[in-house]
Amino acid sequence: MAPAECDPIIEVENLKVYFYTYAGIVKAIEDVSFRICRGETYCLVGETGCGKSVTSRALTRLIYPPGRIVEGKIYYYPEPGRRVDIMSLDEKELRRIRGEEIAYIFQDPSAALDPLYTIGYQVGETMLAHGRVRSLREGVRRAVGVLKTVLMPDPEKRVKSYPHELSGGMKQRGVIGISLSNRPKLLIADEPTTALDVTIQAQIMDLLTQLKREHGLTLLLITHNLGLVAEYCDRVAVMYAGNIVEEAPVDELFSNPLHPYTRALIRAVPNPLAKIENLEHIPGTVPNLITPPPGCRFHPRCPLAFDRCSREKPLLKEYSPGHKAACWALEKS
Numbered sequence: 325m326a327p328a329e330c331d332p333i334i335e336v337e338n339l340k341v342y343f344y345t346y347a348g349i350v351k352a353i354e355d356v357s358f359r360i361c362r363g364e365t366y367c368l369v370g371e372t373g374c375g376k377s378v379t380s381r382a383l384t385r386l387i388y389p390p391g392r393i394v395e396g397k398i399y400y401y402p403e404p405g406r407r408v409d410i411m412s413l414d415e416k417e418l419r420r421i422r423g424e425e426i427a428y429i430f431q432d433p434s435a436a437l438d439p440l441y442t443i444g445y446q447v448g449e450t451m452l453a454h455g456r457v458r459s460l461r462e463g464v465r466r467a468v469g470v471l472k473t474v475l476m477p478d479p480e481k482r483v484k485s486y487p488h489e490l491s492g493g494m495k496q497r498g499v500i501g502i503s504l505s506n507r508p509k510l511l512i513a514d515e516p517t518t519a520l521d522v523t524i525q526a527q528i529m530d531l532l533t534q535l536k537r538e539h540g541l542t543l544l545l546i547t548h549n550l551g552l553v554a555e556y557c558d559r560v561a562v563m564y565a566g567n568i569v570e571e572a573p574v575d576e577l578f579s580n581p582l583h584p585y586t587r588a589l590i591r592a593v594p595n596p597l598a599k600i601e602n603l604e605h606i607p608g609t610v611p612n613l614i615t616p617p618p619g620c621r622f623h624p625r626c627p628l629a630f631d632r633c634s635r636e637k638p639l640l641k642e643y644s645p646g647h648k649a650a651c652w653a654l655e656k657s
């Protein structure tokens with residue numbers, strides 16, 4: 325999707341999130357800006373601890389002490405041209421938006437489900453909480469239909485099952501059903517398949533793609549799996565230590581990665597689009613975000629680093645339509 329024709333559903337400008345811990349201030353998100361276009365699958369990718377989950381939670385201000393959104397603007401567009409300023413909403417309005425408009429699916433389906441209640445009850449309860457049905461009984465009755473939508477096997481039986489009676493894939497279908505029961509416009513899937521084996525992973529991703537098409541959803545997919553990125557995403561943002569270091573349409577990212585971190589990430593994993601024989605690891609480790617490196621946070625691990633990189637933070641710059649990267653070495657060439 326070309327940026328010029330982007331009808332944004334969410335826009336983030338200069339987001340900064342800190343965690344005020346006993347050990348010090350964790351500068352988790354330094355300065356993140358991006359927008360997601362209506363109808364696309366936008367991916368956040370990067371190593372563990374780079375800030376993918378914190379960024380996605382910040383979209384509906386799901387950041388609680390010791391964390392705080394220190395700076396930034398977040399705008400949600402329920403429909404083209406109607407702008408909602410997320411930072412100025414009160415908790416009641418936020419609760420309505422979370423779930424009804426913007427829904428989350430988290431990594432571990434077991435943690436997202438209450439072990440004491442059946443799947444049907446949990447779907448029904450969510451529908452009741454958001455006023456989609458008038459009684460819990462009606463919600464539980466409608467749950468069968470929801471479970472059919474997420475292709476739960478034997479939904480009439482499964483609606484009465486407790487979470488422990490379901491397989492990992494069924495649990496995740498249940499969680500997706502709960503998330504979709506209020507017909508959200510934006511679905512944020514944070515590592516939705518990490519806890520599942522590879523075949524189930526593919527089934528869940530195919531289900532999300534199908535639901536996206538049928539319900540006209542926009543999907544924010546968070547993953548560290550470049551294979552999933554290549555197969556399911558339209559545009560990708562690569563995060564490193566609290567910053568987006570590169571953003572591009574998916575094919576462009578794999579065929580012409582610009583940032584040394586993206587290149588290293590692609591070389592570090594087998595993926596279907598890049599023809600690279602030998603896998604390489606990225607030397608060094610992700611920096612401590614209490615005392616992050618000055619300038620470009622990647623510079624201590626970067627093969628192209630030069631003196632400017634440790635002094636000045638590079639900003640995202642557009643090198644071709646829709647393809648941005650933040651790297652001083654690119655300015656040199």
Ligand SMILES: Nc1ncnc2c1ncn2[C@@H]1O[C@H](COP(=O)(O)OP(=O)(O)OP(=O)(O)O)[C@@H](O)[C@H]1O
Binds near residue numbers: 376
């Ligand atoms: N409650 C918290 N208290 C202190 N630091 C936190 C807290 N939550 C997150 N962080 C820090 O914020 C940074 C970003 O974390 P985040 O969970 O967004 O990473 P991630 O990219 O989602 O990683 P993963 O791939 O492991 O899920 C990390 O350095 C993490 O330690």
Ligand SMILES: [Mg+2]
Binds near residue numbers: 377378
């Ligand atoms: Mg995470």
